[in-house]
Amino acid sequence: MKRKNVFKRVVLFFIAFSVVSLIGMGFIKNNAYYQSADRSFFSFVSMIRYGIFDKPIKTVGNVSNDVATMWDVRYENDQLRSQLDAVNHWQAQLNELQHEVNELKELNNLKTIHSEYTLINATVMNRSSETWDSAVTIDRGSDDGIEVGDGVVTPKGIVGRVIKVDAKTSVVSLIVANDDYSQMSVKIQEPSGSFVQGILKSYNKDTNLFTISLLQTNISITPDMVISTSGLGGVYPAGLFVGNVDSVKEVADGAGITVYAKSLVDFNALNYVSVVKKP
Incomplete structure (x- = not known):
């Protein structure tokens, strides 16, 4: 009986000590x-x-x-x-x-020779929403020696040609416009160093590719071949970069070859161009 009372006291003491400790810890934390x-x-x-x-x-x-x-x-x-x-x-x-x-x-x-030319640098100053895909206005005109028919380029390739000139400004028709000003005589350089003549005819806005017609069928055109102006037609001097071959398609009945070409020019972001002046 005495041992039982001692045990109860120990348990009560432990419980009391625990309660006091918890209360004390809560007070200290606060x-x-x-x-x-x-x-x-x-x-x-x-x-x-x-x-x-x-x-x-x-x-x-x-x-x-x-x-x-x-x-x-x-x-x-x-x-x-x-x-x-x-x-x-x-x-x-x-x-x-x-x-x-x-x-x-x-x-x-x-x-003069076909490849001679000088450049007049210009800035694209206006591009209306109605003619966004067909023409731009540049800040050079007749006072700077610009004439109707002059070609226009960027370091990445042909852009178009001048179709209207004022004293201080000029309107440039883009080669992506698919009009009479878009077509040009071009040549494709073969690995042997020789050239194949063709006509750049149209532009597909969905594929961003130009169509070039060739009359020769006994030739081998492969992707990435360089395309440049031929100097024929009187607008662009020879040797201006146009783009690269993307793909080739034979015309039905073997009547010719259609070449699809890609340009490096971003026609939606034209800021600076150069007008090509032939001597």
């Missing part, structure tokens, strides 16, 4: 000093973790990224330097070829 100390402790732990782990890891990561970026920049600089050397090489060759052309012209009493 105490402002405890909360402040708690925050300070965790701030201290976070600071140590950041200094020992987070900061070094982040620093190593940044250094690795910087090193990788540095090597990428160095590689790009080496590539650009190599390309610049190539440009200097081609410029020297171009100067030599120009010298030879001038000598040959003197020997043959020629004033």
Whole structure:
């Protein structure tokens, strides 16, 4: 009986101690000093973790990224330097070829050749919604030497030709307009160095491809062959870039070949162009 009473007392003491402890812990947690100390402790732990782990890891990561970026920049600089050397090489060759052309012209009493031209740079200043796919207005006119019929290009290829000229502005008909001004004489360069003559006739707005008609059937045209102006027709001088061959289709009954060509020009984003002036 005495042992049973002792056991009860121990149990009651443990329960009472637990209740008092819980109440005390609740009071301490709600105490402002405890909360402040708690925050300070965790701030201290976070600071140590950041200094020992987070900061070094982040620093190593940044250094690795910087090193990788540095090597990428160095590689790009080496590539650009190599390309610049190539440009200097081609410029020297171009100067030599120009010298030879001038000598040959003197020997043959020629004033001009099919590939000679100069460029007048211009800015597209107006493009109405009604003629968005057919014409643009540029900020060069007769005062700058622009004439009706002059060709218009960008570094990526043929754009169109001038159809109207004022003193300060000109209207350019685009080759995607599918009108009488769109057609032009072109030539496709074969791997052997020879050329195949053709006529660029129309533009498909759904496929973004031009149609070129060839009358020769005993030739092999393959994708990516270069297409340029032939110099025939009196508008564009020879050798201006038009685009590349996309695909080829034989006409029924073997009457000819239809070539589908792609241009590198973005006709929806024309900002700067050059007017081609033949001598």
